[in-house]
Amino acid sequence: MIKELAAFCASRGTDAYLVGGSVRDWLLFARPGRDIDIAVSGDPGTIAQEIAEKFGGTVVPLGPAHGVVRVVTPGNAPRATDDSGQDDAPWNIDVDGFSGTIEDDLKRRDFSINAMAIPLAEWPSPDSIIDPLGGRADLAGKTIRALGPSVFQDDPGRLMRAIRLAGQLKFRVEPGTSKLIAANARLLATVSPERVREEFLNILALDGAKGQLEVLDHFGLFEQVIPELQSAKGVDQPNMHYWDVWGHTMHTVEAAELLTKGHQNSPIYSCVPWTQDSEAHFNRQATDGHTRGTVLKLAALFHDIAKPQTKSLDAAGRTRFFGHSEQGAEIAVKRLAQLRVSAKGIEMVAKMVEQHLRPTNMKDGDEWPTNRAIHRYFRDVGDVAIDTLYLCLADYLGAKGPELVHEDWLNHARMVGHILHVGTSEPVSPTTTRLITGHDLMTHLNLQPGPEIGALLERVEEARAGGEIETKEQALEMAANALKYPAEQPAAENRPNGPD
Numbered sequence: 001m002i003k004e005l006a007a008f009c010a011s012r013g014t015d016a017y018l019v020g021g022s023v024r025d026w027l028l029f030a031r032p033g034r035d036i037d038i039a040v041s042g043d044p045g046t047i048a049q050e051i052a053e054k055f056g057g058t059v060v061p062l063g064p065a066h067g068v069v070r071v072v073t074p075g076n077a078p079r080a081t082d083d084s085g086q087d088d089a090p091w092n093i094d095v096d097g098f099s100g101t102i103e104d105d106l107k108r109r110d111f112s113i114n115a116m117a118i119p120l121a122e123w124p125s126p127d128s129i130i131d132p133l134g135g136r137a138d139l140a141g142k143t144i145r146a147l148g149p150s151v152f153q154d155d156p157g158r159l160m161r162a163i164r165l166a167g168q169l170k171f172r173v174e175p176g177t178s179k180l181i182a183a184n185a186r187l188l189a190t191v192s193p194e195r196v197r198e199e200f201l202n203i204l205a206l207d208g209a210k211g212q213l214e215v216l217d218h219f220g221l222f223e224q225v226i227p228e229l230q231s232a233k234g235v236d237q238p239n240m241h242y243w244d245v246w247g248h249t250m251h252t253v254e255a256a257e258l259l260t261k262g263h264q265n266s267p268i269y270s271c272v273p274w275t276q277d278s279e280a281h282f283n284r285q286a287t288d289g290h291t292r293g294t295v296l297k298l299a300a301l302f303h304d305i306a307k308p309q310t311k312s313l314d315a316a317g318r319t320r321f322f323g324h325s326e327q328g329a330e331i332a333v334k335r336l337a338q339l340r341v342s343a344k345g346i347e348m349v350a351k352m353v354e355q356h357l358r359p360t361n362m363k364d365g366d367e368w369p370t371n372r373a374i375h376r377y378f379r380d381v382g383d384v385a386i387d388t389l390y391l392c393l394a395d396y397l398g399a400k401g402p403e404l405v406h407e408d409w410l411n412h413a414r415m416v417g418h419i420l421h422v423g424t425s426e427p428v429s430p431t432t433t434r435l436i437t438g439h440d441l442m443t444h445l446n447l448q449p450g451p452e453i454g455a456l457l458e459r460v461e462e463a464r465a466g467g468e469i470e471t472k473e474q475a476l477e478m479a480a481n482a483l484k485y486p487a488e489q490p491a492a493e494n495r496p497n498g499p500d
Contacts, residue, residue, distance in 0.1 A: 001036060001073075001091050006120035008054060015041040017102050017117040023129065024113050027139055028169070035092045038120065039105055044069045044097035051093060068096045103132050110158045111165070111177075112138045112145045138174075145174040152180055156187035159221060160199035167203060167212040178219075185220040197288065197339040200225050204301075205294040210254040213301075225339070226301065228331050231308040238319045242401030245307045249300070252391075252398030256300040259390050259397075260293045271410050272393060273417035281386060287345030295345060296387055299352035300394055302332040329354035352388045355381050359392040359419055360412075368415050371422055372462045378423040379458075385423060389416050435464060435475040444476050445483065456482055 002018060009016035018026075020037040040047050045061075048069040052059045057073030071093040098105035106115040116135040122128035129136070138145050144166050152158050159181055166173050173181070188196065203212045216222040223230050232245035241248055260282040263270040282293040306327035312320050329350040336346045358377060362369035369377070378385045396412055397404065438453045447453060459482050460475045469475055 016120045019117045020114045023116040034089050037094045039096045039098050044095040048095040068094045070094050142171045143174050144171050146177040152184040157191045157195050159188050164203045167206045181219045188224045193340045201290050204297050210250050235308045241399045242403050248398050252300040252394045253297050255394035255397035256296045271413040273420050287342045299349045302353050303356045305331050325354050348384050351384050352391050355388050356391050374419050374422045435472050
């Protein structure tokens with residue numbers, strides 16, 4: 001693609017360079033990746049439109065704050081000729097314009113490792129790299145270094161980018177740059193919510209996200225993204241928790257990340273139910289360009305966010321957090337809406353936060369949840385039923401910390417595995433075809449349309465989930481009998497969420 005772009009720019013007499021992250025990644029990983037950054041002399045909008053027409057792509061303006069026009073082209077235009085296995089992935093070509101010399105343009109960039117260029121026509125010759133600001137030296141030293149004292153004032157979005165790049169590349173932030181970030185952290189409030197969301201979710205998607213969140217907090221950036229979590233610091237919990245609410249939250253994020261990496265030949269994570277289906281589930285795209293695995297970490301951040309305001313002592317002097325799940329879901333909805341997270345993403349996180357205690361509450365003493373209870377759980381939690389089970393596992397690990405008792409953890413993981421197995425197996429799965437329909441009930445029992453029909457169908461399906469009935473005839477007989485008796489009281493799993 002780079003060679004095709006070079007030929008295209010040469011044909012129209014355009015001075016063009018591969019710049020920024022593309023040069024950085026090429027030097028680090030021996031390939032620039034599918035995201036290509038080019039700087040051109042002339043109007044970037046016009047040139048981007050011509051690139052889109054030539055390669056069958058779409059122009060996506062990124063807005064005045066970016067000063068860049070993106071072209072998204074199909075993965076087969078042109079076809080990749082290497083063995084990367086990414087032939088079908090799209091190309092993202094970011095086109096930036098410059099006036100004067102390319103050296104002048106590089107001096108206006110953010111960090112030294114992003115301030116290198118190479119003429120498109122001379123790629124991939126390393127001898128042709130233009131590096132006036134020491135980018136290659138900082139790459140070798142694994143260092144993020146700002147190009148000047150006004151870098152973050154010129155574009156406060158770079159505050160988040162610095163942390164994201166450091167986490168992504170496993171680089172250190174140079175001390176002078178760290179001081180600049182801390183001094184200018186308040187400017188993050190001027191950045192568009194969409195851009196903050198984009199950088200924040202990219203940070204959350206990284207391996208080792210817990211450490212990067214703590215770096216954001218150190219610089220005073222995290223409190224501007226999710227300010228409601230600051231009150232969690234220093235809020236003590238019952239003895240079953242090793243950390244305060246803040247520490248527990250950070251470690252739950254860490255556990256959520258590690259849980260979705262599979263068994264890892266670990267005595268802790270080998271207890272977790274994990275198959276190829278599990279891996280595919282959490283690698284699936286969910287919202288805002290991110291996977292279910294990242295959304296699980298986002299839910300972990302919010303799962304106990306309402307504990308500070310719901311903390312109380314019962315008559316026996318025990319600490320309780322009644323209603324924190326429901327209130328936490330409300331906070332998640334408001335905060336994520338302000339960050340412009342998609343409606344689907346907000347719904348997923350809110351449901352997981354609201355229901356994160358449900359799997360444990362489904363137990364009756366030492367007895368594992370019944371098939372009926374599992375059916376109700378999957379029916380009520382829906383699209384994030386599996387995700388919420390893994391949040392429950394992460395919550396457990398984030399509570400126990402170094403005081404984890406392996407036998408207790410194994411029993412808990414087995415219980416969650418049982419819920420997962422039963423809930424995704426026939427005939428319990430909510431996707432299974434019903435034994436009877438509302439039409440069957442109206443025909444055989446002479447009923448009129450109304451809410452009673454739905455209630456009877458649910459009661460029949462719960463009995464089926466519990467293995468009490470198997471045929472249509474048994475279902476109709478049970479429905480007829482159910483009309484003669486009042487509905488049973490809610491089971492244990494439908495109680496209001498408990499204190500922990």
